[in-house]
Amino acid sequence: MLELKGENQFKCRAYYAGARKIETLPTSVTELVATDQLAAQAGIGKALTEKIVELVTTGRLPYHERIKAELPEGLFDLLRIPDLGPKRVRTLYDKYDIDSLAKLEYVAKCGQLKDVPGFGAKTEQNVLQGIQMLKKMRGQYLLVDAVAVAQEIVARIQTTADPQRISIAGSVRRMKETVQNVDVVASGDTTRIMDALAQWERVEAVTARDKTQCSVVLDTGMGVELRVVPLASFAFALLYYTGSKDHNKKLQDRATSQFGYTLDASGLYAGEDEKPIECGSEEEVYRALDLDHIPPEMREDSGEIDLAAGASVPSLVSQEDIKGLIHMHTTWSDGMNSIEEMACAAEQLGYGYIVITDHTTSSHIANGLTEERLKQQWKEIDAVNEKVPGIRILKGAEVDIKPDGTLDYSDEILKKLDVVIVALHAGFKGDRETITGRVVKALSNPHVHIFAHPTGRLLLGREPYAIDMEAVIRAAGENGKVMELNANPNRLDLNWQHLKLCREYGVKVSIDPDAHRVDGFGCMPFGIGTARRGWITSSDAINTLDVDALLKTLHKK
DNA sequence: GCCGTTTTCGGCCCGACTGTTTTCAGTCG
Structure with missing residues (x-):
């Protein structure tokens, strides 16, 4: 909101930094306030401390409410359009009174947006495309959010209504990456079961209720359909x-x-x-x-x-099959936890190995490692391997594919790594031939093992870049490379259709957390669910192998 | 707004890309 108001960008950044600090605290912000430790945190100074204390102790922040009241709600929708940031949104609002998607769409469709200073014909088209994307996403929710809601509803009903049977159903149960609503089926005392849902504090409205069905809308706009049926049904x-x-x-x-x-x-x-x-x-x-x-x-x-x-349903991969975690970041680049913290957390979860894959030189914003810093990191990995004997820590990197398809590290360094992941982090607007060519070239490097988040999509946020996925999967097959299934709930990339293509081409899949903190390991169920949607079995994946078999598979010549 | 200090100001993560300009602003990762 400060950005929209045209405040000093560094002041805005200070708020971002403060928020990030709070989000990544090992303890709760409430506790820090109680023990007067807040101001001691780097990035939280006098002004932020005062505001956070006020917010934590009273539950309100008039400063925030005042700014919010000054800005039309619709401006936040505009910000979600790719290519529109605070500066352009502010121009649209100040000079042209555009404060909603509908108004912006009208102006763009009339061909008047291209005449606004700082805009042009291309931007006008991009904005219209962005609006279409947002319309498509309206009423859609990430699987991770829907699962959380569904599980809480089931738990509520179980504790308060003693159902005979109950289960999550619908697209949430099928682990679809985005869903429109949550479905639950139960048997038992209809009134008690429906009351358990209808009286939940997060229910905004009960939209329908009869003997068999109770439909509600939650505070987030998400719909829930609860069916109560006879036990025999x-x-x-x-x-x-x-x-x-x-x-x-x-x-x-x-x-x-x-x-x-x-x-x-x-x-x-x-x-x-x-x-x-x-x-x-x-x-x-x-x-x-x-x-x-x-x-x-x-x-x-x-x-x-x-x-x-034909009695040939494949035995799909499950959590029990997963032996180790590949693809994660640490404080060496843009992660929040140290190598040791990541190792201990993974060990606690029962994994046998992890692969540390921090960013490389070109990813400046992610504090990417130069070859020199990478070598220093190896010393720390060796030390943690000594210190934490219950889990094996492998050396890897998430290497940038440069614009010409070459890689960010020399072959001399790459061949010393246990696992080399490559990925695109820039140039997303390139055409299909260019992007596909870059990736295919990168996959021809003999030291490369895995291509990460292959389509680059962000669910409900960013369309995939233009890439010929079949050509990439074919190239992966020819070069013995592995395709990643990124388990981050915002990505789930590859999708299930691409995964089936991998099976057809005999290309193995790595189900990776891409964790930036220890909590990030919690996304694995969504990766596994997506893998199952793509009919992936234990033997189609590589992180179902134990560490020795993994290294043997990746390094066979 | 934060922070460090050559300490009360001046710099703040930074380069690529795009589309707008006609030399650069805005956005993104």
Whole structure:
């Protein structure tokens, strides 16, 4: 908001720095306030201390409220458009009274935006594209946020309404990377179960409620659909409300055409007299249709039913298969925790190894390591390996692919690393041939192992760069390289379609946390869920190998 | 707004890229 008001940029940066400090504190800000330790933190001075203390002790900050009241809400939507930052948004508002997406779209569509000083024809087109992107994303939520909501709702119902059965359903259960709402199916005391949801403090409005369904909207705008069904229908309802629609349709067609059954959300019925066939689980429903069980993540009608009919559903990768974590950052570059802290945290979680992959020279903003600093880092890794014997720490790097497709480190350095990850961090606006060419060239380097966050997309934030993913996957296959499945909930990159392509080309996948702090390891379930959507098995991945097998696989010539 | 000091001002992470300009501002990572 200070940026929008045109405040001194360094003052704005001080607020960013302060916020970052608070976010990465090992202790809670409340505790620091209570013990008078706040002002001792680097980056938190007199002014920020006063404001934070006020906020923590009273729960309010009039300074913040005052500035907020001065700025129209719509300006924050404008800021989400790529290429529009505080300066341009401020110009639009001050000079042209544009304070909403709708007004901006109108002006751009009339061709008047290009005449605003600092704007032009290209920017006008980019803005219109950005508005389209935002429209597409409206009402969509990240899987990680939806899972948190779903789990809390299930826990609430379990503690207050004693359900006979309850489960998350819908696209959240299928681990779709972004979702529109949360679905929950339960059996038990309908009134108590629905009350448990309807009386949750985060419920903004109950939009529908009858004997079978309770729909609410949460404070974030996210919708929740709770279905309460008879116990005998639970498995059928869970199957039905998990979807996908296309998967259900195929199942229903199969039930009718092959068995003369009727399948719906309430049950499976045989013959003319519609005699119900009892099923207590989804497995039993599939079995009644002469199918193997199909994991929820696979239910997208992309060939899974044929596999199940042929008893060849793959055994998908699961958390238990993951032996180690590849791709993480430390305080050596832009991470928040030391090598030792990352190692101890991973050890506690039961992993056998981690690979430290800090940024390289070109990533100035991320404090990328020169070859010289990298060598110093190796000494610390050696020392921590001695100190923390329960886990093996490997040496790696996330190496920038430069504009010409060459790499940021010399081959002499690269060949000494255990794991070399390459990635694009600049030049995202290049055309398809250019970007694909850069990556294919990088993958031809014999010392490279993994291509990280291949599409560069940020879910609900940034479209992928223009890249021919099939060409890249083919090149990875020809060169024996590995494609990353970045488990960061904002990325989940590769997506499930690309992962299936990797399987087709025999290209292995690395399911990586890309952690910038110890908490970052918590994203692995989302990576694994996405892997399962792409039919990835334990043997399709590399971090399902123990450390010796991993090194042998990566370094075989 | 923060910080350090050659200590109460002056600099603050920084380079690439784009599209606007016609020498550079704004945005991004």
